[in-house]
Amino acid sequence: MERPCIKVCEYDDDSGWCRGCGMTKPEKKAWKRVRGYRGAILGALPARLAAMAAEGHATGEAARGKK
Template sequence: MERPCIKVCDYDDDTGWCRGCGMTKPERKAWKRAREYREAILENLPARLEAMEKAGHATGEAARKRK
């Protein structure tokens, strides 16, 4: 399974979610060693990115362009 990181790595101060992929720093660090949690991590990302977009934050590729 490929990791969802798109190498933006700009974390929201309020939520701790990456504006690029939606993962938290601990999830990003655990990705390689905690294979059993990958599916659960992936399930949460779309809702996180959507919530950040609704709050007016650039996410995904748009967050890359913002930098």
């Protein structure tokens, strides 16, 4: 399974979610170690990115270089 990280790594101050991929810092660290958790992480990402976008934040590739 390919990692969802797109190397943007800018985190939302309120939620702690990465604006590039939607993962939290602990989830990014757990990705390699806890393979059984990957499906749960992947399942949560679209809703997280949509929630941040609905609040007016740039997400995914659009977040590259934005703060």
